[in-house]
Amino acid sequence: xxxxxxxxxxxxxxxxxxxxxxxxxxxxxxxxxxxxxxxxxxxxxxxxxxxxxxxxxxxxxxxxxxxxxxxxxxxxxxxxxxxxxxxxxxxxxxxxxxxxxxxxxxxxxxxxxxxxxxxxxxxxxxxxxxxxxxxxxxxxxxxxxxxxxxxxxxxxxxxxxxxxxxxxxxxxxxx
Numbered sequence: 001x002x003x004x005x006x007x008x009x010x011x012x013x014x015x016x017x018x019x020x021x022x023x024x025x026x027x028x029x030x031x032x033x034x035x036x037x038x039x040x041x042x043x044x045x046x047x048x049x050x051x052x053x054x055x056x057x058x059x060x061x062x063x064x065x066x067x068x069x070x071x072x073x074x075x076x077x078x079x080x081x082x083x084x085x086x087x088x089x090x091x092x093x094x095x096x097x098x099x100x101x102x103x104x105x106x107x108x109x110x111x112x113x114x115x116x117x118x119x120x121x122x123x124x125x126x127x128x129x130x131x132x133x134x135x136x137x138x139x140x141x142x143x144x145x146x147x148x149x150x151x152x153x154x155x156x157x158x159x160x161x162x163x164x165x166x167x168x169x170x171x172x173x174x175x
Contacts, residue, residue, distance in 0.1 A: 003145065004054040004098065004117070005038055010143040011124050012050065017041035025078035035074035040083050049084065049093035051075040053112070057099070061106055068097045068110025076111075128153055 005021065013019045019041045026034025039052040053071045057064070072095045080089055095112030103114040128150045131137045139147040 002056065004056060007145045008052055008054055008098065009039055010146045012041040014139065014143050014146055015127070016045060017043045020083055023083055025074055025082055035071060037071065037075055040079055042084055049087065049091060051079060051093060051095045052098060054098035065109055068112060072111045124149065125153055
């Protein structure tokens, strides 16, 4: 699992989703599996089901289309039948491809929504900033990437950085 998968899984779990990672689906008779789904998450209170495939690849959009089509088709085929089998079989869900690149020219890929990494980071940052000061509301240590973002967003805001730089430049800062 790469850092992007870890960050997304932490974010969803922190938001109340039941998260499954790197789930092999479609067991084949001769051994192995048809595919692997990176992140599948269900929020029981909101009844929201997500399938997210993050990638930091540098493939062409044509190659990505093939790859994500296979992943998203496997998700449609197996998420309800194998992973969350207690959900209604007609349950709809969102599928996201989290990638480098823009969603302007490519809003969808392989049947799923393109979510640029920078937009995802902003969504996560918005949720973290809404928590307020980490001194009284720290994200639990079981979410190390979110917690790192929380402290970074708090202490590295532009106004705090400018103040720190000014204090150091005039001898009032830390040594």
